[in-house]
Amino acid sequence: MYRTHNCGALRIEDEGKEVTLSGWLQASRDFGGMTFIDLRDRYGITQLVFNTDDNDKLAEKAQKLGRESVIRVQGVVKERSNKNPNRPTGDIEIEVKSLDILNESKTPPFTIEDETDGGDDLRMKYRYLDIRRNPVKESLIFRSKLAIETRKHLSDQNFVEVETPVLIKSTPEGARDFVVPSRMNPGQFYALPQSPQTFKQILMVAGMDRYFQIVKCFRDEDLRADRQPEFTQIDCEMAFVTQEEILNTFEDLTKHLFKAMKGIDLPDFPRMEYDEALRLYGSDKPDLRFGMQFVELNDLAKGKGFGVFDSAELIVGICAEGQAEAYSNKDIKHLTEWMQRPQIGAKGLVYVKVNTDGTFKSSVGKFYDDETLKTWAEKFDAKPGDMLLILSGEAEKTRKQLNELRLEMGRKMGLMKEGDFKPLWVVDFPLLEWDEESERFHAMHHPFTSPKKADVDRMLNGDHETMKSLKADAYDLVINGSEIGGGSIRIHDRDLQSRNFDLLGFTKEEAQAQFGFLLGAFEYGAPPHGGIAFGFDRLCAVMNGQSSIRDYIAFPKNNQGRDMMIDAPSPIDQVQLDELKLDLQKEKV
Amino acid sequence: MYRTHNCGALRIEDEGKEVTLSGWLQASRDFGGMTFIDLRDRYGITQLVFNTDDNDKLAEKAQKLGRESVIRVQGVVKERSNKNPNRPTGDIEIEVKSLDILNESKTPPFTIEDETDGGDDLRMKYRYLDIRRNPVKESLIFRSKLAIETRKHLSDQNFVEVETPVLIKSTPEGARDFVVPSRMNPGQFYALPQSPQTFKQILMVAGMDRYFQIVKCFRDEDLRADRQPEFTQIDCEMAFVTQEEILNTFEDLTKHLFKAMKGIDLPDFPRMEYDEALRLYGSDKPDLRFGMQFVELNDLAKGKGFGVFDSAELIVGICAEGQAEAYSNKDIKHLTEWMQRPQIGAKGLVYVKVNTDGTFKSSVGKFYDDETLKTWAEKFDAKPGDMLLILSGEAEKTRKQLNELRLEMGRKMGLMKEGDFKPLWVVDFPLLEWDEESERFHAMHHPFTSPKKADVDRMLNGDHETMKSLKADAYDLVINGSEIGGGSIRIHDRDLQSRNFDLLGFTKEEAQAQFGFLLGAFEYGAPPHGGIAFGFDRLCAVMNGQSSIRDYIAFPKNNQGRDMMIDAPSPIDQVQLDELKLDLQKEKV
Secondary structure: OOOOOOOOOOOHHHOOOEEEEEEEEEEEEEEOOEEEEEEEEOOEEEEEEEEOOOOHHHHHHHHOOOOOOEEEEEEEEEEOOOOOOOOOOOOEEEEEEEEEEEEOEOOOOOOOOOOOOOOHHHHHHOHHHHOOOHHHHHHHHHHHHHHHHHHHHHHHOOOEEOOOOOOEOOOOOOOOOOEEEOOOOOOOEEEOOOOOHHHHHHHHHOOOOEEEEEEEEEOOOOOOOOOOOEEEEEEEEEEOOOHHHHHHHHHHHHHHHHHHHHOOOOOOOOEEEHHHHHHHHOOOOOOOOOOOOOEEOHHHHOOOOOHHHHOOOEEEEEEEOOOOOOOOHHHHHHHHHHHHOOOOOOOOOEEEEEOOOOOEEEOOOOOOOHHHHHHHHHHHOOOOOOEEEEEEEOHHHHHHHHHHHHHHHHHHOOOOOOOOOOEEEEEOOEOEEEEOOOOEEEEOOOOOEOEOHHHHHHHHHOOHHHHHOOEEOEEEEEEOOEEEEEEEEEOOOHHHHHHHHHHOOOOHHHHHHHHHHHHHHOOEOOOOEEEEEEEHHHHHHHHOOOOOOHHHOOOOOOOOOOEOOOOEOEOOOHHHHHHOOEEEOOOOO | OOOOOOOOOOOHHHOOOEEEEEEEEEEEEEEOOEEEEEEEEOOEEEEEEEEOOOOHHHHHHHHOOOOOOEEEEEEEEEEOOOOOOOOOOOOEEEEEEEEEEEEOEOOOOOOOOOOOOOOHHHHHHOHHHHOOOHHHHHHHHHHHHHHHHHHHHHHHOOOEEOOOOOOEOOOOOOOOOOEEEOOOOOOOEEEOOOOOHHHHHHHHHOOOOEEEEEEEEEOOOOOOOOOOOEEEEEEEEEEOOOHHHHHHHHHHHHHHHHHHHHOOOOOOOOEEEHHHHHHHHOOOOOOOOOOOOOEEOHHHHOOOOOHHHHOOOEEEEEEEOOOOOOOOHHHHHHHHHHHHOOOOOOOOOEEEEEOOOOOEEEOOOOOOOHHHHHHHHHHHOOOOOOEEEEEEEOHHHHHHHHHHHHHHHHHHOOOOOOOOOOEEEEEOOEOEEEEOOOOEEEEOOOOOEOEOHHHHHHHHHOOHHHHHOOEEOEEEEEEOOEEEEEEEEEOOOHHHHHHHHHHOOOOHHHHHHHHHHHHHHOOEOOOOEEEEEEEHHHHHHHHOOOOOOHHHOOOOOOOOOOEOOOOEOEOOOHHHHHHOOEEEOOOOO
16 A cells, blocks of 8 residues: 555644655755655645654665655654644654655756746646646646536536537638548548537537537647647537527526635626627727726817828727826837837827826827817816827727727736636627628628527628628627637528528538538427537636636647647658558658 | 426426427327327427317417427416326426427438337438437436536545547557648647547656546547447546555446446445456456356366367356256257357357256267266256256367357346346456467557566566566456456556567667657656546446447447548548648559
8 A cells, every 4th residue: 555645634633643655755854863855745745754863774765865756654643843834734744664765756857846947848848747836736626626617517507418529520611620531431531620519509409408518629720829729618508598598507607617616706797799899998808807998089189180180080099097107208108119019000109198287298289289188088087197098090900909008008007906807798799700801701700600680681681781780699708808708599590501601602512511411400490599618728727817728738739739748749650641541742842 | 588497397386377388399189179289308298288269370380380390389387187197297288378480390201209210320310310319318318417427426536637638649559540630740640549548647647646537539440330439438547556446446436326327236346357257257358147157177078089079178168047948959059050150160069958857968968978967067066957058179269159158148048137237347467468460469458557566577587488477457347248447557667668668569769759758757756556447438338238339429420430410521622631731642553
């Protein structure tokens, strides 16, 4: 037997017990005649003590042990003279009687501490050492518990977890698929699912009524920071439901998870129309931890001779409370340069400082007198000491830029408070997006999303321009500026689905080849249905106020899609290629 | 709103309530003036009634509805005059006031009943209709509940569920991998995991202590009936454990699952050595629902002039209780022919009937007198009326053949009783298997399995013959003749693992290229560890006395690896192939 207790279990009540512990050597300290070892496992750290006077061979053996060695000790639980109140086992120590070295360790390439000296690449290559560190270990345990709570809650609500297949069919629509050559069907390929979308709809047609699955999904996209080729969703679907019932069901889930995991009671989630989110925050995922809503100035700023504003489609700004004195001319210059970077692309930035004496200081002061600026300040509800930051230009672009500025100011002003969670539902998304470049419509959510009931006739019979104004029963759950989940009421009528495929540029043949099974299923009694999918990795991170999902994934891949630890992907044998009837293309010179 | 109640919810206590229900039309019946409809959803069936006198337009609309139409009705709960005690809702019916047709249905290609007239291919193509049938629906719900109970129990035992990656590295060892070409790394491939074996071991090195995962695994093998290219495992691993602790932990899990799901208290599981299982049952997965243990007759049957027995390595038989009179000469001829089919390949079958008058009747009566046959009968503990069935030949082959005969007799004699569950642990498997054809050792379990402690030295230093006699800390959980789970204590020492790779025919370079990360991990404080994996699909089937796993998988593939519903795999675009830098091989003429 390797242990009677784990390294986090023993307390002062156990004094005098003969125990066996196993674990890793976290640290050791020699004090003339006494050697102390911190023995660590997943559950905690227990102090071991070796006394040279009692057993000098044993103490010598202990002194030679390197960090991260795996050992087993037998000994007796003693009260510590020098207690450590920061550690649950801090009242006791083990007076060691025997010591087995189970496995030695080379010196780790980085320190196994909460704050490590290991860089990202090293941590990924030696992920088995990285996971020994508390922050990563605790993140993985959090994830496991969150999955359990999710399953528990959804099961209690009569949801059935159904595993959908991983080897499915490639559909060029949407993101790029990973494909899997079929040896038994040469020249043919499976695809890995980007989501179980069509299967969960099929399950609704199949009468499963309430489905969920915590499921791996795959996208072969160029990876940005914090995007993974494989990621996990809480995927859900319900039959015979309205949007309202779905929002309530998953608001309940979210509240339950915050309560169970963090002890936080979330209030009811506000709902905001997509158009309003863009108008007030320039984003369909506004961070509501702080205000700084957009205020439009077209009526107050045009026609006073400032050409930039006069010619702009939109003049819009935010009010940075109490920042007038904090920002020097140089600070504002830096902020303007930050906004002018190609990633954001603002042409300039106008400021108006509301001075405490009732006067104003502004970069456009020569065009606008104080009287006019006062009307601006009033529209912003600005107080003395506040600073207005104003952009202008083409409406959509300008709102996006101002969104970036608002978030930057929120960060700088410390308004994104840790432990503060501000969820909201963004609703009433457009159904279709016109893409100028490809001259076709794209589905704003996905090709299975239903238009609002009031828009069905317009969709079936309207002209091209009408299509741009259709609204969908589609919704996103946003927390602190992160999109946590999204979903929609689906089309369950074959004709309406066909019309949608037409609008999205599918030929009848393509629609039939790719989604014929779904169109067919709609002919055999498909119930009204809808659903949602939560990004599980993202949810883990957001619930812990983390911006990166990496530590919530046991074995993440790097930005080249590579697993640094196992060194995958890798070349395969010619035998394997021949079995699959595949050749590698020669490099074109 | 589509419903106030589901179709399984209403009871006599609800009489008088105004309700709204939605569901599928299961059946309808017209009785002059009255139309009855059975409305079905996942939760049950509720009877609707339409009265022509009250509202003849509504009744007419109802009469025209086809099977599987999706409708919504509003009405009032009434007590039925003609109650149906077989249905939870059988005391009431809904007097319908209004009816909406939500979606019509074409006539389904097979009946949506417990016993359907649909063949396998049709059921798979229209899986969304097949799942509406109770047996399939209940199987999927059982699976979901079993997963929840598994997770609950393991979490309570401090196991952490960790998701391991799906895009990993191809290793030619073992079964054939599915591979996934990497677009970002042209010419390189990921593989889909056959199991998360190395990752769960890495998690033990990482200090996760107790890991589990209910996880999809993949094998690109030629499919036999009841084998799927993707299947699900309950995958587990523990650190600082002995084999005994693992067996106890997962015996507890199994007992918990039978109790929670079936209300069955399983007694402690017997343990049987691999060698004994082969000697007594000719199989490493004996069905213990019945006895019929093998009895060897070499000592009693040789040297009496019967050449077949005299030259046989092994003479071994079973006693079929009470079957002497049941089997005519013709029956025995048929049984003999069954045994001689190429799938089994027995040369012949010897019988000895123990007559009620103390005499014997046997196909080898001319070689053995009654006195001798009596000694055989005594060794079998046979009673008057019993029949001995005896095979002979090369030992290993003969035992395998007799295993088939034993199972066939068990089936014929009705000894495999439904609801009877006989689990056992088979232990002490050999470490290595010598394969004559390829002239190399194969790992009996897998390349990471540890030899028994007592055999480590022999493994490190022994000769070729010694290797054949090494025993492993490997074990299988068998229930009713099905292998439900298997596992082992793993090697956690780099040198021992290297030695094992050597024995299995890996060059140092191959071992390093494929498993270098694991060998590396063993140098940084790898703890002793071991684990087990349960076949989850199989467990579902066995717990319900089913021989096929298909109905426990929502969307299974056929024997050509094809999903008949979505028609996958399928060709992909040249654009996709070019992105992956792949060409299809031209057919060689």
